[in-house]
Structure formats: structure tokens, C-alpha cells
Amino acid sequence: MREKTFILYTKCFILENMQILAIETSCDDTAVALVKAEKGNFFVMDDYVSSQTKTHAPFGGVVPNLAARDHLKNLPLLLKKIIAKNKIRQNNVDLIAVTQGPGLIPALLIGTNAAKTLAYAWKKPLVGVHHVVGHIYSNFLQDSTFPFPDYPSGNSSRSNLIRFPILALIVSGGHTELILMKKHMDFRIVGQTLDDAAGEAFDKAAKILGLGYPGGPIVSAYADKFQTSAKARIFPFPTKRPGIPQSQALPRPMLNSPDFNFSFSGLKTALLYTVRDHPRILKSKKITGELCAEFQQAVIDVLVSKTIRAAKKFKPKTILLGGGVSANKELRKQLGEKIKEVMPNTKYQIPDAKYSMDNAVMIAAAGYFKWEFSKNRKPFYNTWRNLEADANLRLNK
Secondary structure (H helix, E strand, C coil), X not given: CCCEEEEEXXXXXXXXXXXXXXXXXXXXXXXXXXXXXXXXXXXXXXXXXXXXXXXXXXXXXXXXXXXXXXXXXXXXXXXXXHHXXXXXXXXXXXXXXXXXXXCCHHHXXXXXXXXXXXXXXXXXXXEEEEHHHHHHHHHHEEECCCCCCCCCCCHHHCCCCCCCCEEEEEECCCCEEEEEECCCCCCEEEEEECCCCHHHHHHHHHHHXXXXXXXXXXXXXXXXXXXXXXXXXXXXXXXXXXXXXXXXXXXXXXXXXXXXXXXXXXXXXXXXXXXXXXXXXXXXXXXXXXXXXXXHHHHHHHHHXXXXXXXXXXXCCEEEEECHHHHCHHHHHHHHHHHHHHCCCCEEECCCXXXXXXXXXXXXXXXXXXXXXXXXXXXXXXXXXXXXXXXXXXXXX
């Protein structure tokens, strides 16, 4: 049995010990996990993720009905494996957590119906988890040598503690949001994308450049390999484009808007027109790589700028980064450097790279906190009767 220990970031004196079975099927990854919460620690007993990249690669994006088909095939296999390997029985599971939404409704239905069936058969409480909340709480899984935050033993002065208020930047294929948290399970969206999410923009950029799917890792890999200074780049810069410095080939949408919202559709369109007007770009890996670096930097510039501006206004004690795009090395690095430069007393927290992507461990963590910090637990009992998948689930629901 594989077991990995993580610190459970909260006040341990109010936590109860329990074992959680979690399921995640919001998009194109089928995931299950068995997590034990004991004495203020998370023990990841087992977790599995089945990717559908090969299924969706020919289409350049996720096809909802194909995703549901693969979930229907893979989820029973993963559940059977984790149940048999860990000897899971009715008497040794205390809570079932499942991604309720948002996401692709055909995919969500597979996971929620499986979780409801288990909750009914085992007579266990069921918690529906918001997918973005899972990404937030992936940051609360860190190496077990870290101390508890806000623990009343005097450790609260340690620099590696997560303290409220928290500002979370969640960046994924379906979400780009700035979320303010003043306490556990209390969320306020202070900024969000008005069109494409950053991860979706990366996928479309890769498609425009003929690089394949999924786009984020590919664009990042090309950018890393062919990164050069702006002056050294050899791809042709568009000319006479208002508001764009000569050192930049692509715009930084809404960089100077007075709010904390994002927009990436214009950046994607600018990339499309750049390739259309200069077709020789696609004939050179070096020029394509330089354009990938420019596109990636444009996204990072907007994300970092908006996050820092929001942090200056709301003055969080901790800034979290989460979502699939949080695995991007340059985003992690540049956001951390900027926070250190302008807000040196603010804690910067990023998730383990493995838990940046969709997974069930983060759903178990979020489900546990939702269970612990709910004022009234009665609605969570017998929720197999009324928990329904919701493609547009609101954050505070």
C-alpha cells in the first residue's frame, strides 16, 4: 500500500479523524483517492488518475460525450482497484466526496452517480465538492514536516504558515479566477475571465501553431527551449498595432483595466492574425518557439499584474496558486518573484506539481474541510437522495 503524509492545514484541535473516498470526473481525467485524516495530518493511502489525452487529441480539445464514455469505462475499474487493494469496506469509510461541478455535465454525471450509489449502499454521508475549491485546497497538502497554521502553541510566527485572509489565483482550462477567502469555505470572487480561460487559450494557441494537444505543456516546452530576449527574437513583429510596445508581438489584454477581470480571447485572435500574416513562422521551430514564449509571457504578465493589484487592495496574508496552469514553471517563478519584490511579508503557496492537475486527493481535502467547517451537517446526511451534478455550480453553494 502506498502511503504519503501531508500536513492538514487548519486548527487541528477541531478536526476529527476519518477516512475519505473521493471521486473526480469533471472533465477528461478519471480520478479516485483514499485519504485518511488523523491527528491533524492527511495520509494519502492511495490515488489513481486515468488520462484521456489520447481520446481527445485528434479533436484538439475535450469532446464531452467521449469524455463521459471513457469515465464510464474507467471509473468502475479504478474503484474496484482501490477498494480491493486497500480492503475498503462499509465500516472503514467515514465520508464520500465527489466533484459536483462545475464541468462537463456528461462527465460529472458519471462521478456523481457512482458516489451516490456508494453512499446509498454503505449508508455514508456524501459531500459534493466544487471543482475550484478542490484546486484551492490542493495548496493545503504539503510535506508533513510543516507546522500547523494558526495552531495555538506559538508556531503561528513561522514563515511557512498559511494564514487568512487568502487570495487564490486559480488558473486552469475552464477557470481563471481571483478568489478572496477570509475563513475556511468562505469564497468571494474578486476577478474572473470574461471569455476564454487561460488554459483554454493555451490549448487554442497550440492548435493555431500546429503543436498538438494538450496545449499548455507543449507551448511551455517550446517556450522553454527557444526562450530568448525580445531584442534577439527573429520572428517578424507586427507593426503599427496601437498600444503594443515594439518589444512585444502580442497584446496583454485588460492589463490596465481598473478591475481584476481577465480576457484572453483577444490574445488568441492576435496570435491567429500574426500567424496568418507571417506564414513562415510555422516553417521554423525556432520562430514558433519564440512566439510560444511571447504568448506564454503575455498570459503571465496579465495574471501576475492582476494578482498583485488585487493583493495590494485586499492585503491577504497568503497568496495561493492553483489549477492545471499552476504547473507552468514560469508562472510559478514570476509570480513568486513579484510577490517577494512588492509584498515580502505575504506568504506565497503553490501546490505539489502532481496535485496541480485534476485529481481526487484535492477533492478529498476540500470535502473534508467542507464537512468540518459546515455549521449544520444535517444536509450532508443521505445526500444521495438529492445531490445532483451541476455544470454551472456556484462557488459558495
